[in-house]
């Protein structure tokens with residue numbers, strides 16, 4: 279009976295577990311899904327924006343998979359120095375690493391670490407109640423904010439900065455973050471791309487939503503859009519780019535409404551410095567760019583500064599090395615061949631990867647399904663050789679002997695009940711618990727549970 283560990287319970291981990299159950303060639307398989315957090319679902323819980331309730335509800339699909347009797351969830355189990363990959367290989371026939379991309383890419387410009395300059399990763403973690411998040415108030419005493427990057431995460435954080443209390447209160451956002459955002463005096467948010475509108479990575483549905491926010495107008499300058507040859511004639515470009523261009527053209531033609539908040543979409547501006555004033559962020563200095571004819575942009579030597587008290591750098595996520603697993607630092611991924619982990623260029627028997635740690639930090643939730651399937655197909659091909667290994671017994675006993683005290687499925691259900699109860703006490707729907715102590719107390723029936 280093959281016993282497989284899946285490390286990480288985000289979409290790629292859950293789709294891997296599901297594929298393992300469905301895979302011919304792995305009859306009677308047993309799967310343990312381990313996560314360093316006491317809560318499952320990865321970025322679906324801690325990344326997808328709280329006001330996107332429909333996408334958030336995908337958690338119900340992931341839940342249905344994890345509730346299968348052949349799967350066990352072990353939360354609060356971090357693979358790392360205390361529980362190294364070599365130990366897991368002793369306990370299981372195979373291990374699939376689905377650990378995502380937990381950190382942010384750096385901009386590498388002066389001033390990046392000034393107070394008031396944050397990665398979108400930090401800001402998202404805070405409003406999503408990730409227990410490792412830092413609380414800095416973010417928008418306190420901020421009237422103008424700059425978001426660097428024009429991908430979907432930049433759109434998310436820009437939208438969250440422009441949303442009002444009425445729209446955020448029904449979400450499961452933690453109470454402290456709701457209080458801070460409800461008191462926000464942010465009036466202008468600048469979302470700035472180094473490329474033109476046809477080089478943006480956001481998708482049209484997400485872009486269009488920016489134009490639907492109450493008491494907020496989107497400001498776009500037709501002259502800046504027109505610096506992009508593709509904007510003037512988008513016919514040969516992919517459908518998503520043509521749709522984005524159509525939305526931007528419509529906004530550029532709209533008269534100003536005098537709304538209380540403004541989202542300024544800016545293009546062809548490359549950040550060169552986060553500017554300091556009184557010891558913290560005072561703005562961002564950009565160099566104007568232009569298309570270089572090779573699909574990229576180059577600098578023009580002219581500069582512009584946008585004043586801001588908050589900067590959110592949304593230039594992509596990045597995988598972190600897991601001690602004991604190989605890592606390709608230039609890509610931030612684990613080297614692999616069709617999901618099989620490569621050590622020194624050779625397949626490492628019994629070790630696999632799926633999701634963002636395999637492909638890099640791009641792709642929507644659904645992209646992880648075929649990615650997981652490819653990995654599981656490789657694992658099933660290798661299974662006859664792997665299942666020869668004699669395991670010492672139930673891997674849970676081995677985990678406990680290694681000093682681990684997992685939060686099992688019942689513990690997670692207790693967290694869900696505690697969050698529903700917290701919401702009731704606040705007159706809201708379910709409200710997330712934002713700290714380790716609160717989560718573990720709830721899971722283990724401790725004080726306040």
Ligand SMILES: Cc1cc2nc3c(=O)[nH]c(=O)nc-3n(C[C@H](O)[C@H](O)[C@H](O)COP(=O)(O)OP(=O)(O)OC[C@H]3O[C@@H](n4cnc5c(N)ncnc54)[C@H](O)[C@@H]3O)c2cc1C
Pocket residue numbers: 285286287288289290291312313314315318319320321322325326327330333355356357358376377378379380402431434595600632633634635640641642643644645646
């Ligand atoms: C801010 C943001 C918003 C997004 N919004 C959307 C959206 O609206 N719609 C959409 O389709 N896609 C969205 N995406 C993309 C989507 O979230 C990703 O495609 C998906 O989550 C990647 O899945 P994953 O399982 O590889 O990683 P993750 O979801 O990050 O899961 C990784 C899991 O591994 C665990 N882990 C990490 N290290 C260890 C360790 N050492 N030991 C044990 N466990 C560990 C983590 O705790 C986590 O639970 C968004 C992404 C971001 C960043």
Ligand SMILES: NC(=O)c1ccc[n+]([C@@H]2O[C@H](COP(=O)([O-])OP(=O)(O)OC[C@H]3O[C@@H](n4cnc5c(N)ncnc54)[C@H](OP(=O)(O)O)[C@@H]3O)[C@@H](O)[C@H]2O)c1
Pocket residue numbers: 384385426427428429430431432434471472473477478479480484548549592593594595639640641642
């Ligand atoms: N609602 C949704 O479906 C949703 C929501 C959130 C996230 N996601 C998905 O999650 C994935 C990650 O999203 P993401 O927004 O983090 O990444 P992304 O799509 O890769 O976008 C990153 C942005 O940062 C810019 N950038 C990178 N380095 C830069 C630098 N040094 N200076 C200035 N700009 C820089 C990129 O510009 P260049 O192109 O010029 O490099 C790009 O505009 C994506 O696949 C996304 O679609 C989906």
